[in-house]
Amino acid sequence: MGIQVWFIVLGVGVMTLIVWDGKRRKLKQRSSSAAGITPKKQAVEAAPISNQPAEPISPPQANASTVSTPNIEGLTGGSRIGSATHILGKVIADEPVLIKGRLEGTLIAPNHPVSVTASGHVASYIEGSCVDIDGHMVGTLKANTKATLLSRARLQGVVEAPRLECMAGAWLQIDVAQSANRQRVAMVS
Structure with missing residues (x-):
């Protein structure tokens, strides 16, 4: 052979x-x-993902020469919208969501944290239990527990949250709605 x-x-x-x-x-x-x-x-x-919101972030020191921003990109598990992704439409999630790309439409995750990084752009509507914004958003932000606007946040529209935290450096042009009463607020920092 x-x-x-x-x-x-x-x-x-x-x-x-x-x-x-x-x-x-x-x-x-x-x-x-x-x-x-x-x-x-x-x-x-199959390990369960913690539904606890992120630990509270203390405000930056007033006398510090450099202002450090918290790292919201450390989200483990959940859905991620990457920086090269552009979504038009409605997203409903039953897990944490991290947005690095563009979302033009609606994002609803009422029982989970939602984070928009510095490279993220959102237009229209976001709902989450704890919402952290470090990027750009135009539209309505509804946080069921707390909304946090980090130092690079650029927000225009309506914020509806029982608690609103705004870091130094964030730019806002918003209406703040808390339950049934709505107050007109416009701040630039």
Whole structure:
């Protein structure tokens, strides 16, 4: 027999072993899941995500020469709208949301935190339990717990929140709505 025939026989043998190994792994996975044993990889992926809002951020020191802004990009889990992504329409999420790109439309995540980074641009409507804005937004912001406008925030529109925190450097041209009463506020800092 020639060398080519041996390579073919060897290749067929290797492929047979790969198929048998795959079948063995599937049977092992099925039997362990039927017995209630969760493999380590699945246990890590199925770990619950904390629904707690981010820790409170203390305001920057007045005498500090450099103003540090909190890192809202450290969101673990949840949905991310990347910096190269542009969404037109409605997004409804039942998990934390991080926006680095553009959203023109509606974002509703009433029980989870929503963050807009410095590169994020949002037009129209955002609703979340705790909303942090460090980018640009035109429209209505509704925070069920607290709205935080960080130092690079540029906001124009309506803010409806029981608590509103504004860091030095944020630019605002907004109406502030708190429950049924609405007050006209225009600030530039």
